[in-house]
Amino acid sequence: MALVEFADFSFKYLGADSLALRKVSASINEGEYVVITGPSGCGKTTLCRAINGLVPHFHRGYIAGNVYVDGQNTRDATVALLASSVGLVFQNPANQLVTLNVEKELAFGPENLGVEPQEIRKRVEEIIDLLNLEHLREKHPHEMSGGEQQRLAMAATLALKPKVLVADEPTSNLDPKSAELILDIISELNKRNGMTVILVEHRLDLVAKDASRIILLDKGQIVADGAPRDILPQDISMEIGVGIPKATQVYKRLQTKGIELSRVPLTGEELAMLVGEVTSS
Amino acid sequence: MILVEDIHFSYDGIYTALQGVSLQIEKGERVAIMGTNGAGKTTLIKHMNGLLRPQHGRVIVDGTDAKSLSIAELSRTVGLVWQNPDHQLFLDSVRKEIEFGLKNLGFSPEEANEQCTQTLKNLGLEGLAERSPFALSGGERKRVALATVLATEPRVLALDEPTIGQDAHQKERLASMLLDLNERERTVIVVTHDVEFVIENFPRTIAMADGRIVADGSTSSVLSNEDVLERCSLTPPQLTVAARALHKVFPQVPERLALLSELENAVSEILGVVP
Ligand SMILES: Nc1ncnc2c1ncn2[C@@H]1O[C@H](COP(=O)(O)OP(=O)(O)OP(=O)(O)O)[C@@H](O)[C@H]1O
Ligand SMILES: Nc1ncnc2c1ncn2[C@@H]1O[C@H](COP(=O)(O)OP(=O)(O)OP(=O)(O)O)[C@@H](O)[C@H]1O
Ligand SMILES: [Mg+2]
Ligand SMILES: [Mg+2]
Numbered sequence: 068m069a070l071v072e073f074a075d076f077s078f079k080y081l082g083a084d085s086l087a088l089r090k091v092s093a094s095i096n097e098g099e100y101v102v103i104t105g106p107s108g109c110g111k112t113t114l115c116r117a118i119n120g121l122v123p124h125f126h127r128g129y130i131a132g133n134v135y136v137d138g139q140n141t142r143d144a145t146v147a148l149l150a151s152s153v154g155l156v157f158q159n160p161a162n163q164l165v166t167l168n169v170e171k172e173l174a175f176g177p178e179n180l181g182v183e184p185q186e187i188r189k190r191v192e193e194i195i196d197l198l199n200l201e202h203l204r205e206k207h208p209h210e211m212s213g214g215e216q217q218r219l220a221m222a223a224t225l226a227l228k229p230k231v232l233v234a235d236e237p238t239s240n241l242d243p244k245s246a247e248l249i250l251d252i253i254s255e256l257n258k259r260n261g262m263t264v265i266l267v268e269h270r271l272d273l274v275a276k277d278a279s280r281i282i283l284l285d286k287g288q289i290v291a292d293g294a295p296r297d298i299l300p301q302d303i304s305m306e307i308g309v310g311i312p313k314a315t316q317v318y319k320r321l322q323t324k325g326i327e328l329s330r331v332p333l334t335g336e337e338l339a340m341l342v343g344e345v346t347s348s
Numbered sequence: 349m350i351l352v353e354d355i356h357f358s359y360d361g362i363y364t365a366l367q368g369v370s371l372q373i374e375k376g377e378r379v380a381i382m383g384t385n386g387a388g389k390t391t392l393i394k395h396m397n398g399l400l401r402p403q404h405g406r407v408i409v410d411g412t413d414a415k416s417l418s419i420a421e422l423s424r425t426v427g428l429v430w431q432n433p434d435h436q437l438f439l440d441s442v443r444k445e446i447e448f449g450l451k452n453l454g455f456s457p458e459e460a461n462e463q464c465t466q467t468l469k470n471l472g473l474e475g476l477a478e479r480s481p482f483a484l485s486g487g488e489r490k491r492v493a494l495a496t497v498l499a500t501e502p503r504v505l506a507l508d509e510p511t512i513g514q515d516a517h518q519k520e521r522l523a524s525m526l527l528d529l530n531e532r533e534r535t536v537i538v539v540t541h542d543v544e545f546v547i548e549n550f551p552r553t554i555a556m557a558d559g560r561i562v563a564d565g566s567t568s569s570v571l572s573n574e575d576v577l578e579r580c581s582l583t584p585p586q587l588t589v590a591a592r593a594l595h596k597v598f599p600q601v602p603e604r605l606a607l608l609s610e611l612e613n614a615v616s617e618i619l620g621v622v623p
Contacts, residue, residue, distance in 0.1 A: 080483060106515045107472075107487030158486040158513065161432055210359065213431045213509065214385025214541075236486070239512045240431070242385045242541050244581035269515050270544075272586050308517030313586040313608060320612045326619055335590025342615055343597045 068135060069094035070263055071118055071231060075132035077287075078113060078122055087113040089287040090132065097230070100257045100264040102274050102295075105284035106308050111267045112158055114284070115235045118265065119155040120146040137230065151180055154229030156237045158267075160220035164208035169200055172208055172219055176227045190226050197252060198222045213240040221249055225256070231263040232256070238273060246273060253277070272312040275299065275333040283309065296331040314338040349375055350396060350426075350504065350535070355405035357391055365391045367559040368405070375503075378526070378536045380546040380567065383556035384581040389508075389539040390431055392556070396506050396537070397426040410503075424453070427502035431509045431539070433493035437481040442473065442492050445481055449500045467499040470525050472518055487513030491522075498525060504535045511542045523549045547571060547585045547606075555580040572604060587611055594618075 071094070078088045088110045095101055103111050116122040120141045123130045134141045137152040154176075157163040166172045173191045182190075195201055198218055203211065208219055217240040224232065232253065238246035254277040256262040268274045275281070275295045283291040283298060285307050291298050298304060299315045300322075314332040321328065328345065332338040350373045357366040365388045373379055381389050394400040395407050398419040407414040409425055430436045439445045443464055450460035468474050471491045476484065481492050490513045497505065505526070511519050519542075526536050526549065540546060546553060546567055553567040555576050563576040570576055571584060584592075587605050594601040594614065601614045 082483065104515075107491070107513060107518050108485045112485060159432065159434065161434065212386045212390060218385070236513060240385070240509065240541070242383065242387075242581040243543060243583040245385055246541070247583065269513075270542075308515040310516045313611065314590055316608060317590070317612050317615060320608075321615060321619075324616060326616070335586065335593045338590055338615070339593035339597050342594065342618055345619055346598075 068138060070097045070137060071095040071265070072135040073114075073117070073132070074135070076117065076134050077129075077131040078117065079129040080113075080126060081128045083128070086129075086287050088117065091287075091289055092132075093282060093289060093292060095263065095265065097263055098257070098261045099280060100254070100278050101266070101280045101282060102271070102278040103265065103267045103282050103284060104269060104271065104309055105290075109284040109307075110287040111284055112235055113287075115155060115158075115233045115265070115267065117141065118149075118231070118233050119153045120144060120149040121155070147179070150176070150227070152230045154224040154227045154232050156221050156224045156232070156234040158235040158239070160213075160217040160240070161209070163220045163223070164216060167207055169195065169204050169206060169208075169219060169222075172223050173226045176223055180227065190228070194222045194226050198225075198249070214242060214245060217241055218245060218249065225252075229262070231265065234264070234266045236267050236269070238268065238270075250274060250277065270310045271295075271299065272310065272334075275312055275315075283307070295333060299333070300331050349373065349408075349410060350537075351408040352392075352395070353405050353408070355392075355395060355402035355407065357388075357395070357400060357403055359391075365559055366395075366402075369556075369559070369561055370405075371554060371561065371564060373535060373537060375535055376530065376533050377552060378530055378550045379538075379552045379554060380550040381537065381539045381554045381556060382541065382543075382546065382580065382582060383562070384558070387556040387580070388559040389556055393428065393506050393508055393537065393539050396422075396504070397428045398422040399428065423502075425502060426504040426506055427497035427500055429494050429497050429505075429507045429510060431512075433481075433489045436493045436496070437489065440480050441477070442468070442479050442481055442484075442495075443477040445492060446495050446499050449496050453500055463499050464495075467495045470521065471495050471498070472521055485513075487515070487518065490514065491518065494522065498529070501529060501532075501534065503533075505529065505537065507536070507538045509540055510538055511540060511545050519545060543571065543583060543585050547587075555582065557581070568604070568606070 073091045073093045076091045079086045117134050124146050166175050174187050177187045257264045278295050281295050281298045312333050314335050328341040352371045355369050358364045446464040447460040530536050553570040555563040555570050557580045562579050563570045591605040592603050595603045598618050605611050
C-alpha cells in the first residue's frame with residue numbers, strides 16, 4: 068500500500084452544510100513531492116488534517132471512505148500515533164506553538180515521540196543552525212513576528228524527522244529570501260533523505276520546479292493530478308485561479324500563436340533555454 | 349496624510365523593533381511596505397492607528413499628532429487589518445463581524461446590511477454571511493478580516509499581509525477593490541511579501557530591514573536595486589528573472605519588463621525571425 072492513501076474519502080465539518088472533501092482518492096508513495104493547490108476554501112487544509120488525524124479526531128463531522136497512513140487507518144489510529152510518521156506545519160503557525168522559547172519548542176515534539184535526550188539536543192542545534200534561528204533562541208514564540216513564528220513552526224516539525232512532511236502554506240508569512248531558503252531545505256530533504264513532501268501552496272512559481280506532482284482541488288474534489296508540466300498548462304488551472312508561473316503563462320500564450328516549445332517551462336531560466344533551443348536548431 | 353517622524357519602539361526595552369523610522373504618505377497614494385521577517389513592518393503599521401505608540405518621535409495623521417487621539421478616534425481615519433485574523437475576529441457570525449464596524453460609524457441597520465452584502469460579494473464570501481468566523485478556511489478568515497475594514501471605507505487603509513492564503517483569483521478581486529477605493533481618494537498602505545502583488549498594484553515601495561527604512565521610492569526602482577534586495581531579503585519579480593535570463597542569451601530583450609505581454613512579445617519577436 069502507498070504511504071498515504073485516500074480511498075473514496077469524504078468529510079463534512081460538524082454543523083457545515085456541504086462537504087469539505089468529496090470522494091477523494093489518491094495514492095502518495097514514499098519519496099514523492101506533492102503540491103496541493105486550488106482556490107481558497109477548496110479543502111486543502113482539510114486534506115492535510117485528514118493525513119495527520121486531526122480530521123476526524125479533533126475536527127469532528129461526517130466521514131465516509133478511508134485514509135491510510137503508513138499502513139494505519141486514520142479512523143483507528145490516534146493523532147499521537149500518527150505523529151510518529153506525519154509532521155504537519157499548520158496554516159496558521161501561531162496555533163501550533165506551545166512552549167516558552169525556541170529550544171523548548173524544537174525539543175517538544177521529539178520528547179513526545181520518546182527520542183533520547185542526547186539525540187534531541189543534537190537535533191535542536193542542527194535545526195537552529197539550518198533554519199537560522201540563533202538570534203531568536205531566547206524569544207517567546209508569541210512575542211515573535213509572523214514570519215519568525217512560521218519559520219519556528221517549520222523547524223519544530225522538521226525536528227520530528229517525519230517520514231511525511233505535510234506543510235500547509237508554509238511560506239505565506241515568509242520574506243522572499245526565507246521562503247526560498249525553507250523550500251530549498253525541504254527539497255533537499257526530499258531528494259537526499261527521501262522525505263515524502265505534501266505541501267500546500269498558491270504561488271506555484273516557488274515550488275513547481277521542486278514538485279514531482281501537483282494535485283488540483285476544487286470544491287472538495289480532485290480535478291487534476293499529475294506532473295507539473297502536464298497540469299499547469301491545462302485550461303482548468305487558469306480557470307480555477309491557480310498561481311501559474313509567468314514562464315508557463317508565456318508558453319501558453321505562444322501556443323495560441325502556433326509557436327511550440329519542446330517542453331513546458333516552469334521558470335524564467337528554463338524559458339530562455341527553450342527559446343534558445345528553437346533559434347539554434 | 350500620514351507623517352511619521354523618527355519613531356523608535358521596543359517591545360521589551362532591550363531589543364529595538366523600530367530604530368528611527370521616518371516617512372510621509374500623501375492622501376490618495378498606494379504604498380507597499382516590504383522587507384525581512386522581523387524588520388518591524390507590523391510594528392510600524394500598528395503605529396498608524398495608535399495600537400502602538402512611539403517611545404520616541406511622533407506620528408501625525410491629517411495634521412493632528414496621533415498622541416492626542418484615542419485608538420477609536422484614529423481608527424475612524426486609519427482602518428487596520430491585522431496580519432493574523434485570529435487577533436481581529438471575535439463575534440459569532442461573519443455578518444455581525446462586518447456590520448459591527450459599520451454600525452459604530454453610524455450606518456443604519458439597512459445601510460449596514462447592504463454594505464455588508466456588497467463587500468462579501470466583492471471578496472468572494474457570498475454565502476458565508478451567517479457562518480461563524482471560526483468555522484472557515486484560513487483564506488476565508490483573512491478575507492472576513494479584510495471585509496470588516498474595507499466595508500467601512502476609511503480614508504486610510506492599512507493592511508498587514510492582505511494576500512496571505514489567497515489564490516490568484518481572490519488576489520485579483522482584492523486588488524480591484526483596493527484600486528477602486530483608491531480611485532475614490534482612499535490611501536492604501538499594505539505590508540506584504542508578495543512581490544508580484546506589489547509590482548502589479550503599488551507604484552511606491554518602502555523596503556525595511558532591522559527596524560529601519562532601507563529604501564523608499566518607485567516600486568520598479570526599489571525592486572531592481574540589487575543592494576536593497578539583498579539587505580531586505582527580497583527577490584526580483586518573476587518577470588525580471590525571466591527577462592534577465594532571456595537577455596543573457598538574446599541581448600535585444602531588455603533586462604526589465606513590466607508586463608507579461610511584453611515578455612510574450614519579446615519571445616515572439618526572437619522566434620519570429622527564425623525561418
Ligand atoms: N509582542 C512582541 N513582543 C516582543 N517582541 C516582539 C513582539 N512582536 C514582535 N516582536 C519583535 O519585534 C521585531 C519586529 O517585529 P514585527 O512583527 O514588526 O516584524 P515584521 O517586519 O512585521 O515581520 P514579519 O515579516 O515576520 O511579519 C521582531 O524582532 C519581533 O521578534
Ligand atoms: N471548522 C470548520 N467548520 C466548518 N466548516 C469548515 C471548518 N473549517 C473549514 N470549513 C469549510 O470547509 C471548506 C474547506 O476548508 P479548508 O480549510 O480545507 O479550505 P482550504 O482549501 O484550506 O482554504 P484556504 O486556501 O482558504 O486555506 C471551506 O468551505 C470552509 O468554509
Ligand atoms: Mg487552508
Ligand atoms: Mg509582520
